[in-house]
Amino acid sequence: MDRKVAxxxxxxxxxxxxxxYFSGSSLARQVNQSILEYWQIVFAFTLVxxxxxxxxxxxxxxNKRDDVFFRIVTLAGIIIMPxxxxxxxxxxxTPFMWMFENIQAPxxxxxxxxxxxxxxxxxxxxxxxxxxxxxxLLVSASIILLSRSALGGILADEIPQFAEWMRNYPxxxxxRAILIGxxxxxxxxxxxxxxxxERTWLGGRR
Amino acid sequence: xxxxxxIAGVLTLAILTFLYRDNPIYKFAESLLIGVSIGYTxxxxxxxxxxxxxxxxxxxxxxxxxxxxxxxxxxxFSRFHPRTASLSRLPIAVMIGSGAGVAIPVMLEARTxxxxxxxxxxxxxxGTFDFSVLVVLVGVLTTLSYFYFSxxxxxxxxxxxxxxxxxxxxxxxxxxxxxxxxxxxTFIGRMEFLLTDFLHITK
Amino acid sequence: xxxxxxxxxxxxGLLVVITAAMLLRVPMQLRTSPETQRMFDxxxxxxxxxxxxxxxxxxxxxxxxxxPIAEALLRHAFERDHKLIGMALLAEGTxxxxxxxxxxxxxxxxxxxEDYVYLGFKPQFIAAILSMGESIPATFxxxxxxxxxxxxxxxxxxxSYDDVAGVLSITDGSLTTHWIEYGGARYNLRVMAGxxxxxxxxxxxxxxSGQMHAMIGGLRGAAEYEQLIDVGGGGLRGMLAQxxxxxxxxxxxxxxxxxxxREKKNKAxxx
Numbered sequence: 273m274d275r276k277v278a279x280x281x282x283x284x285x286x287x288x289x290x291x292x293y294f295s296g297s298s299l300a301r302q303v304n305q306s307i308l309e310y311w312q313i314v315f316a317f318t319l320v321x322x323x324x325x326x327x328x329x330x331x332x333x334x335n336k337r338d339d340v341f342f343r344i345v346t347l348a349g350i351i352i353m354p355x356x357x358x359x360x361x362x363x364x365x366t367p368f369m370w371m372f373e374n375i376q377a378p379x380x381x382x383x384x385x386x387x388x389x390x391x392x393x394x395x396x397x398x399x400x401x402x403x404x405x406x407x408x409l410l411v412s413a414s415i416i417l418l419s420r421s422a423l424g425g426i427l428a429d430e431i432p433q434f435a436e437w438m439r440n441y442p443x444x445x446x447x448r449a450i451l452i453g454x455x456x457x458x459x460x461x462x463x464x465x466x467x468x469x470e471r472t473w474l475g476g477r478r
Numbered sequence: 479x480x481x482x483x484x485i486a487g488v489l490t491l492a493i494l495t496f497l498y499r500d501n502p503i504y505k506f507a508e509s510l511l512i513g514v515s516i517g518y519t520x521x522x523x524x525x526x527x528x529x530x531x532x533x534x535x536x537x538x539x540x541x542x543x544x545x546x547x548x549x550x551x552x553x554x555f556s557r558f559h560p561r562t563a564s565l566s567r568l569p570i571a572v573m574i575g576s577g578a579g580v581a582i583p584v585m586l587e588a589r590t591x592x593x594x595x596x597x598x599x600x601x602x603x604x605g606t607f608d609f610s611v612l613v614v615l616v617g618v619l620t621t622l623s624y625f626y627f628s629x630x631x632x633x634x635x636x637x638x639x640x641x642x643x644x645x646x647x648x649x650x651x652x653x654x655x656x657x658x659x660x661x662x663x664t665f666i667g668r669m670e671f672l673l674t675d676f677l678h679i680t681k
Numbered sequence: 682x683x684x685x686x687x688x689x690x691x692x693x694g695l696l697v698v699i700t701a702a703m704l705l706r707v708p709m710q711l712r713t714s715p716e717t718q719r720m721f722d723x724x725x726x727x728x729x730x731x732x733x734x735x736x737x738x739x740x741x742x743x744x745x746x747x748x749p750i751a752e753a754l755l756r757h758a759f760e761r762d763h764k765l766i767g768m769a770l771l772a773e774g775t776x777x778x779x780x781x782x783x784x785x786x787x788x789x790x791x792x793x794x795e796d797y798v799y800l801g802f803k804p805q806f807i808a809a810i811l812s813m814g815e816s817i818p819a820t821f822x823x824x825x826x827x828x829x830x831x832x833x834x835x836x837x838x839x840x841s842y843d844d845v846a847g848v849l850s851i852t853d854g855s856l857t858t859h860w861i862e863y864g865g866a867r868y869n870l871r872v873m874a875g876x877x878x879x880x881x882x883x884x885x886x887x888x889x890s891g892q893m894h895a896m897i898g899g900l901r902g903a904a905e906y907e908q909l910i911d912v913g914g915g916g917l918r919g920m921l922a923q924x925x926x927x928x929x930x931x932x933x934x935x936x937x938x939x940x941x942x943r944e945k946k947n948k949a950x951x952x
Contacts, residue, residue, distance in 0.1 A: 278567035282575035289579030293867070301815055308812040309531060309819075310547040311576050314569045315805035316527040317551030323520050328558070342509040349513020350520070357521040362776075363826055364783055368521065372776050374482035375489060376518055377741040379511040380773075381668055382493040384742035388665035388926075389497055391658050392695045393688045396933040400941045405647045410934065412651025413658070417931055420659055420901055421924035422709055432712060439652050439885060441610045445617025446649035448593050448886040449642070452618070453625050455589030462578035462585070473574050474567055497692050515773075522772040526801040530823055577807065580863075588866035588892065596890035614889075653882045656899070660746060660879035662699075662926040663900035666919040667745015669699055680704060 279468045286466035323350070412438060479676075487676030490668060617645040691933065698929045702922035709920045710908075716888070717905040720873060720895035721757070727846055729762045732839055734848040736860070737769040737778030738806070743853035743877050744777060749903035749915035750875040751781050751851045757910045758849075759789040759796070764835050766845070767799040768821070770809060770856050775802040778851075779825055794833045801825035806859050814842055814868035847871030847894065855883060861892045875902070 289307060292300040327350060330343045356367040363369070401407040418424040419435030464470035492507035532551075536544040550569040556562035597618045599611045623635065624642035631639045673679045727733075735755070739747050758765055767782045769775040779799045786797050793799075800821040803809035812820040817839055818830040830836050839845060848870055850857040857874045864870035871894050876884060878899025887893040897906055900923055903916030 274564045274567055278571040281568060281571040282578075285572055285575030286579035289576050290582055293580060293583045305812060305815045305819060306543070307572075307576055308808045308815070309544075310550065311573055311808040312527065312803060312805045312812065313532050313544075313547035314550050314554070314573055315808065316523050316532075317554045317569070318573075319519060319523050319804060320528075321554045321557060323516055324555070324558070326516055342505055345506060345509040346513035346516075349510050349515075350517045353514055353517025354521050354524075357525070362521060362525060364780065369776060369780070370482060371514060372518060372741075373780070374486045376511065376514045377744055377777070378486040378668075378671070379489050379493055379507055380515065380741040381664060381744045382490045383508075383511065385661070385665040385668045385745070386493070386496060388661040389692045389695060391661045392930060392933060393691050395658070395930050396691050396937045397688075399934050399937060401938055402941075405643055408644055408647040409651040409654070410938075412648045413654040414651075414931055414934060416652050416655025417658060417927040420655070421927035422920075423924065423928060432714075436714065437610070438648060439882065440889065441613045442617050442645055443649040443652040443882060444885040444889055445597075445614040446621045446642075446645040447882055448597065448614075448889075449618045449621030449625070449645075450649075451886050452590055452593050452622065455585045455593070458585040458589070459582055462581045465574060465578040473570065498689070518776075519772045522775050522802050523804060526775065526825065527804055530801075530821070531803075535822065573805075580807070580811065584862050584866055588862035592866075592890050592892055593886055596886070649882065653879075656881050657879040658927070658930055659899050659901065659923065660743075660877045662923055662930075663746040663878060663919065664743060665695075665745075666699060666703070666900070666922045666926070667748070667915065669703055669922070670745075670915065670919065673700070673703055680706065 275471075275474055278474060279471070283466055283468060286462075290466070326350070412443070479678075483675050487672060490672060490676070616641070621645050694933075695926065695929060698925050699922045702925040703919075705921060706918070707921050709904075709917070709924070711901070711905050711917075711920065713905045713909060714902070716895065717897050717902050717909070720754075720875075720897045721906060721909045723873065723895050724754070724757050724761060724763070727761065727763060730764060731846040732764045732766060732835070732844060733758060734842075734845045735765050735767045735778070735782070736848055736850045736856075737767065737774030737781075738771055738850050738856035738860075739777070739853040739877075740771055740773040741777060745915075746877050746900055746903075747777075747851060747853060747875075748781070749900060749907070749919070750877075750897060751778075752785060752914055753903050753906040753910060753912070753916065754849060754851070754875050754897070755781060755785040756788070756912055756914075757906070759785055759791050760910065762796075763846075765797040766835065766839060767797065769802045770806040770859075771854075772802055772804070774851075775825070794828075795835060798833050798835050799825045800830075800836075806856055807863055810859055810863045811867065814864060814870070817841060842868045842870045845870075847873055850874045851876075852880065853877040854880065857884060857893070858887075861887050865892055878902075 285307065288303060292304045327347065330347050334340050334343050353368065353371060356371065360366040360368060399410055401410050415431070415435050415438060419432040424431040424435070461470060465473070489507050492503045495501055496504040532544055532548060535541040536548065550572060553565050553569050556565040597614055599608070601608055601611050620638050620642035622642070624639040624646065629635060674681065737751070755765070765782065767778050769778050782797055782799055786793070791797055801824065803820060809820060818836070821830055823829055824833060824836070842864065848860055848864060850860050850872065852874060853876070857872065857876065860870070860872045865872050872892070873895045874884065874893060875897050878901070881898035884893055884896055888896055897903065900916050900919050903914065904920045907914045907916045
């Protein structure tokens with residue numbers, strides 16, 4: 273029963289949002305604005321649901337004595353941020369901002385910076401000219417790297433120029449083809465979702 | 479040096495210890511990062527969205543129509559109990575349906591038609607042959623043919639789609655080059671913090 | 682030392698190369714790419730007092746690369762006396778964007794509410810972009826600091842995309858695509874972007890088709906921009922290290938391939 277209701281809601285919202293796109297009437301604009309507001313609010317709740325899910329999982333694992341210390345650290349982080357925000361607010365120079373700037377942002381950026389090392393390692397161990405295609409890939413990457421270093425311009429002015437041409441034409445054309453493919457795929461999938469042919473998002477039994 | 483810089487520096491080094499191998503110091507920093515990030519997201523979502531466009535207008539301005547998205551949002555919590563989980567399909571249906579409805583005209587216009595139009599340009603302009611226009615045309619058509627799986631990639635069609643793979647390799651190579659650049663930039667940024675703000679080795 | 686593997690030596694090499702380059706701090710003169718010049722020209726030629734929407738569509742993870750890009754663009758915009766409305770489509774960009782705007786505004790003595798405002802974050806980027814197309818005050822009834830939208834002098838002049846010169850999306854992912862496709866196609870919003878280097882090729886088709894008006898990419902783009910506005914920053918400071926790191930990676934690729942071909946030759950010889 274609820275599957276049918278969900279499919280019907282999906283159909284109605286899909287059709288309404290499709291039709292309003294082509295209408296400039298004030299009613300259409302109003303309907304559009306309301307639906308978009310609903311969409312944002314529901315989405316915000318999904319984020320909260322995700323957070324509750326993480327807390328639940330951590331508590332369950334602590335009860336099972338699994339990685340207790342690290343899970344307590346995670347839970348402490350989850351609790352501290354809302355508490356400091358509640359007491360001192362989220363403006364500049366508040367403990368909330370301080371924690372973001374001195375704990376979260378530096379660590380997150382450093383985790384991402386680790387990738388520099390793995391990219392270096394991958395370049396050494398996996399970037400091999402095993403076939404013609406792999407050689408084309410390797411040469412293109414090398415030209416870009418050389419062109420965006422100071423040496424590229426020093427060796428020859430043509431290196432950065434050729435790299436720019438390669439990016440703007442052959443590389444761009446492949447990316448454009450991928451984009452067109454994704455565009456056509458999105459249209460088909462959206463139609464299938466609205467018409468109830470594509471139902472995997474319902475989950476559970478078919 | 480202020481306490482914030484010291485903490486940021488120590489935590490940065492704690493994350494970098496992962497380069498040697500996984501260890502408790504890294505694991506502590508990682509757990510703290512996960513917790514703080516989640517806490518942060520909760521605060522931002524609550525204060526700038528749920529309060530801003532739901533609770534304040536509903537409770538202070540009496541916009542009763544907002545009860546509908548509130549109920550839909552609360553239904554998402556039904557996922558935590560197997561017997562009520564199916565109710566969460568209703569708010570998901572609102573999001574999926576709205577997204578699909580608006581995506582059709584946008585994808586058609588902005589992603590497909592505009593990109594196709596940009597592919598077709600004059601091969602000869604001001605009496606000069608424009609090789610780059612031909613490259614783009616050939617690149618788009620051959621790459622698209624590579625992704626066409628309703629026909630066997632053999633004979634002439636196979637050769638055409640093979641040309642497409644070379645264009646794809648140039649794209650992947652270019653992207654790889656730029657990705658290396660990006661990752662190095664991030665690390666350079668962290669090193670600048672360590673050398674300048676934390677260790678005061680450079681100015 | 683026995684526990685060090687080949688990857689550890691590669692890591693150590695990178696660390697040494699970058700640290701050495703950063704200690705040297707040799708200033709570099711960069712060739713400005715046409716795309717950076719185009720962005721500079723656009724902001725430079727825009728009439729004074731134009732309102733620009735600045736969207737911080739990135740996470741904290743890319744902050745070291747994003748910060749120089751955003752700072753260079755904000756400095757130029759404030760220097761040209763443009764009015765800026767900040768916002769974020771990703772939760773993590775919210776605080777970063779607020780802080781960056783506040784810091785750069787202070788450098789140019791720009792006042793909150795009059796010269797710039799910060800609206801904060803809205804989730805579900807597609808819905809947020811479309812909703813702003815209908816009404817910005819309805820999407821953001823209050824700014825990040827909790828002041829009602831209507832009480833901010835700058836915000837009073839802006840009710841939809843028609844009232845802004847364009848959006849400048851600072852991104853480390855594909856969110857600018859949604860600005861182009863939903864904001865641009867649906868509401869004729871002019872889109873510009875400052876993107877991390879990794880995302881540059883993703884946006885090339887949009888620049889080529891004219892759907893994206895201008896774009897600067899990566900630390901290198903930021904450095905070129907800093908050179909154009911004649912204000913040093915993280916971009917120019919990091920350029921020598923960036924160049925050296927590229928050459929180090931190239932060296933690794935070459936060594937890796939030489940070893941591979943030697944191994945292949947040896948195997949063929951044994952057969």
